Amino acid sequence: MSATLNYNHLIVLRYGEIALKGANRHFFETKLVKNLKEQLKVYPGTKITKEHGRLYVQCQHAYFEQVLSVLSRTYGLVSYSPARVVSLELEAINQAAIEEMQLALQAYPGLNATFKVEVKRPNKGFAIKSPELASHLGGVLLEAFKGLKVDVHQPEIQVIAEIRDKAYLFTRVIKGQGGMPYKTGGKAMLLLSGGIDSPVSGYLMAKRGVEIEAVHFHSYPYTSERAQDKVKQLARKMAAYTGRIRMHSVNLLEIQQAIAANCPSEEMTILSRRFMMAIATHIANDRACGALVTGESLGQVASQTMEGIAVTSDATTLPVLRPLIAMDKVDIMAIAKRIDTFETSILPYEDCCTVFLPDKVVTRPGVAAIRQSEMLLDVSGLIERAISGMTVEILKPEETFDL
Amino acid sequence: MIYLDNAATTPVIPEVLELVVKYMTVQYGNTASLHRSGLEAERALKSARGLMAKHLGCKPDQLTFTSGGTEGNNWIIQRLLSGEPGHALVSAVEHASVLEAAKAMKHRGWEITYIPVNAKGTIDIEKALATLRPNTKLVSVMLVNNELGTIQPVSMLAQALRQKGYRGPIHTDATQALGKLPLNLQSLGVDYLSASAHKCHGPKGVGFVYQSSSKALEPLFYGGGHEDNRRSGTHNLPGIVGMAKAIALADSQMSFKWQHAYQLREQLLRGIETLDGARVLSGGVHSTCYDPQRAHGGDTFVPQIIALAFKDLQAEVLLHTLEQANIMVSSGSACSSAKRTTHSHVLEAIGLDSDYIGGVIRISTSSINQPSEIETLLEVLRREVPKLQATKESFYRRGRKE
Numbered sequence: 001m002s003a004t005l006n007y008n009h010l011i012v013l014r015y016g017e018i019a020l021k022g023a024n025r026h027f028f029e030t031k032l033v034k035n036l037k038e039q040l041k042v043y044p045g046t047k048i049t050k051e052h053g054r055l056y057v058q059c060q061h062a063y064f065e066q067v068l069s070v071l072s073r074t075y076g077l078v079s080y081s082p083a084r085v086v087s088l089e090l091e092a093i094n095q096a097a098i099e100e101m102q103l104a105l106q107a108y109p110g111l112n113a114t115f116k117v118e119v120k121r122p123n124k125g126f127a128i129k130s131p132e133l134a135s136h137l138g139g140v141l142l143e144a145f146k147g148l149k150v151d152v153h154q155p156e157i158q159v160i161a162e163i164r165d166k167a168y169l170f171t172r173v174i175k176g177q178g179g180m181p182y183k184t185g186g187k188a189m190l191l192l193s194g195g196i197d198s199p200v201s202g203y204l205m206a207k208r209g210v211e212i213e214a215v216h217f218h219s220y221p222y223t224s225e226r227a228q229d230k231v232k233q234l235a236r237k238m239a240a241y242t243g244r245i246r247m248h249s250v251n252l253l254e255i256q257q258a259i260a261a262n263c264p265s266e267e268m269t270i271l272s273r274r275f276m277m278a279i280a281t282h283i284a285n286d287r288a289c290g291a292l293v294t295g296e297s298l299g300q301v302a303s304q305t306m307e308g309i310a311v312t313s314d315a316t317t318l319p320v321l322r323p324l325i326a327m328d329k330v331d332i333m334a335i336a337k338r339i340d341t342f343e344t345s346i347l348p349y350e351d352c353c354t355v356f357l358p359d360k361v362v363t364r365p366g367v368a369a370i371r372q373s374e375m376l377l378d379v380s381g382l383i384e385r386a387i388s389g390m391t392v393e394i395l396k397p398e399e400t401f402d403l
Numbered sequence: 404m405i406y407l408d409n410a411a412t413t414p415v416i417p418e419v420l421e422l423v424v425k426y427m428t429v430q431y432g433n434t435a436s437l438h439r440s441g442l443e444a445e446r447a448l449k450s451a452r453g454l455m456a457k458h459l460g461c462k463p464d465q466l467t468f469t470s471g472g473t474e475g476n477n478w479i480i481q482r483l484l485s486g487e488p489g490h491a492l493v494s495a496v497e498h499a500s501v502l503e504a505a506k507a508m509k510h511r512g513w514e515i516t517y518i519p520v521n522a523k524g525t526i527d528i529e530k531a532l533a534t535l536r537p538n539t540k541l542v543s544v545m546l547v548n549n550e551l552g553t554i555q556p557v558s559m560l561a562q563a564l565r566q567k568g569y570r571g572p573i574h575t576d577a578t579q580a581l582g583k584l585p586l587n588l589q590s591l592g593v594d595y596l597s598a599s600a601h602k603c604h605g606p607k608g609v610g611f612v613y614q615s616s617s618k619a620l621e622p623l624f625y626g627g628g629h630e631d632n633r634r635s636g637t638h639n640l641p642g643i644v645g646m647a648k649a650i651a652l653a654d655s656q657m658s659f660k661w662q663h664a665y666q667l668r669e670q671l672l673r674g675i676e677t678l679d680g681a682r683v684l685s686g687g688v689h690s691t692c693y694d695p696q697r698a699h700g701g702d703t704f705v706p707q708i709i710a711l712a713f714k715d716l717q718a719e720v721l722l723h724t725l726e727q728a729n730i731m732v733s734s735g736s737a738c739s740s741a742k743r744t745t746h747s748h749v750l751e752a753i754g755l756d757s758d759y760i761g762g763v764i765r766i767s768t769s770s771i772n773q774p775s776e777i778e779t780l781l782e783v784l785r786r787e788v789p790k791l792q793a794t795k796e797s798f799y800r801r802g803r804k805e
Contacts, residue, residue: 065460065587065590224437224442225439225442226442226445229442229446343464399450399453400450401450401451401453401454401457401647402450403422403447403450403451403454403644403647403648
């Protein structure tokens with residue numbers, strides 16, 4: 001029941017990095033607009049317009065919060081500002097400036113802050129020139145709020161008024177995701193476990209514009225369907241940023257049983273991981289993915305030592321992208337919390353890595369020795385059977401809530 | 404039967420019933436079972452929670468399923484008012500489950516201040532602020548009053564409390580608001596909210612509590628650790644699924660339902676205008692009715708609840724007279740109607756004249772009601788009210804002579 005019911009909202013969008021990309025700029029911009037349209041089409045009456053190298057989103061009041069939420073998750077946006085739109089009458093502009101300031105001042109205890117008014121006037125038909133309007137609005141605000149002081153060099157609050165067909169006023173500059181528009185950087189296959197790291201890894205690559213598909217390995221009935229639901233839930237959380245995620249589920253049980261029966265027990269983990277890489281590579285090639293993405297971070301667990309990484313890389317012909325390789329666990333956890341995958345990741349279901357966990361693991365495996373062990377197995381037959389039993393699901397952020 | 408007591412409870416609608424039956428007879432698994440039947444139950448529980456979160460504007464894990472409004476209110480009040488006794492503020496017009504829980508805490512040494520209301524039933528925010536103390540541990544004000552339909556300015560109160568420096572929890576009982584007002588729980592400004600399903604065409608015996616922060620509130624029930632240890636007890640899945648469906652339907656049909664209720668209200672109020680010795684306690688024709696297209700400050704009523712006061716008339720006699728004509732209404736709050744001799748605390752709180760206080764009935768509509776039913780009600784009122792008033796008057800006159 002706010003006073004701004006039926007307000008026609010406008011949001012100014014800024015995209016920094018993609019503006020730098022020279023001749024490709026058009027490609028990146030078009031992609032960004034397309035991605036935005038895709039995500040915003042569920043909110044009727046939402047419009048995206050491009051003007052003077054800037055994007056504007058207009059939406060109905062009822063969807064304002066949802067639209068802001070979409071923008072907060074759109075890759076390629078540096079920042080955005082919800083603006084008040086009023087007619088070109090001085091009284092209306094004054095009022096809008098006061099309302100915007102009231103909102104901005106909520107962040108300042110005691111309502112004390114320094115400010116500056118900046119006016120842009122592309123519409124030269126508007127009689128008052130920019131400097132005059134700026135000082136006029138400054139006066140109006142000083143009158144209305146006793147705790148304000150002018151600081152033109154380093155103001156805490158900047159009131160921006162743009163005089164176009166209408167007057168647009170804003171103070172808030174909300175930081176966006178940054179990065180590159182989704183699907184401008186090729187496609188890659190993410191090895192998605194139920195843990196904390198892999199969703200973060202997928203999120204970070206997607207932020208660089210890489211389209212993400214996922215493959216998940218389970219050991220049903222040694223693992224439960226609940227554990228698979230958890231991974232789907234993680235994929236859905238990632239899809240809040242990417243729109244949708246195609247997820248491939250592969251049962252690794254026969255392979256793990258074969259390793260357990262034929263190979264040294266301390267090599268269980270590293271051999272399983274080689275199979276995962278090989279299977280992921282098959283699926284990736286099939287899906288025209290140019291790389292694999294993993295959540296590996298150097299030294300985090302025994303299989304993620306430099307030697308371990310050499311051995312798993314040896315099982316694929318594709319480049320392996322490891323955005324978390326140099327990150328500390330606490331920093332990865334912080335991102336997981338921010339993108340809302342953390343709580344799901346820590347749900348206590350066994351994933352297939354922990355079921356066949358031997359007492360002792362090799363920490364410095366050699367490529368040659370591991371290849372030797374692998375030769376004890378029908379590698380191509382095992383891989384073929386695992387892939388033939390694969391299931392595929394397209395996961396979207398909005399759960400359908402089927403009852 | 405003409406059922407005009409929807410603020411007491413509502414019929415379960417077919418779409419909800421279908422689901423309730425399905426989860427009682429086909430998908431009857433226990434959410435805690437490890438097998439697929441249990442997993443399917445758990446998935447349904449998750450869907451229900453997600454669906455509700457979407458329609459209520461909150462996160463799924465902010466919702467805890469309960470057995471209804473009374474449990475939610477008791478959980479919140481009993482657990483927030485624990486430890487070293489302090490002070491709490493509750494409105495004078497709360498439902499019994501808030502007032503009685505607060506009273507029980509009073510017996511344990513807590514001091515309770517009741518926030519007064521004006522003649523429209525709206526709380527006095529200034530007085531609430533003035534009675535804040537350093538040891539105030541809870542402020543509880545309902546969102547929509549069950550007897551008058553008054554919408555309490557809960558957001559404004561919350562904002563004012565925070566500006567005054569109050570950092571403690573704010574609770575609202577939204578039982579009557581659910582399905583009548585569009586709710587966005589995260590922007591409401593409260594820390595806790597409780598509600599039940601059966602006032603908006605959901606099943607009885609199920610409700611929920613919304614909690615804004617993840618701060619653990621000690622449970623009222625201990626046991627198997629359901630609801631992330633917040634509320635143990637096997638999930639009432641048929642009820643929960645039915646509630647989610649009822650809330651989703653109510654929310655997506657909100658503007659249609661408002662329009663419908665608004666028209667019934669207009670029709671009723673215009674008819675009442677022509678009756679002598681009748682007063683509308685829930686706003687007037689056109690004015691002060693909640694309108695989703697307008698901003699409201701206070702003294703606003705939901706269109707579905709209309710309290711009518713009749714001079715020199717006993718409400719319960721009128722209630723049974725209408726019952727004879729197969730029309731179901733309520734006199735004051737259903738929960739207190741058994742206590743025949745006492746007037747409703749809400750009517751006392753708004754300071755209603757002694758001529759009228761005994762003669763208040765509540766008409767509450769739902770989208771199932773039709774204009775023809777309101778017309779029938781008006782006909783019966785026009786016919787019977789003057790008779791009842793005359794009876795009482797002559798009775799009194801004789802009384803004075805003797």
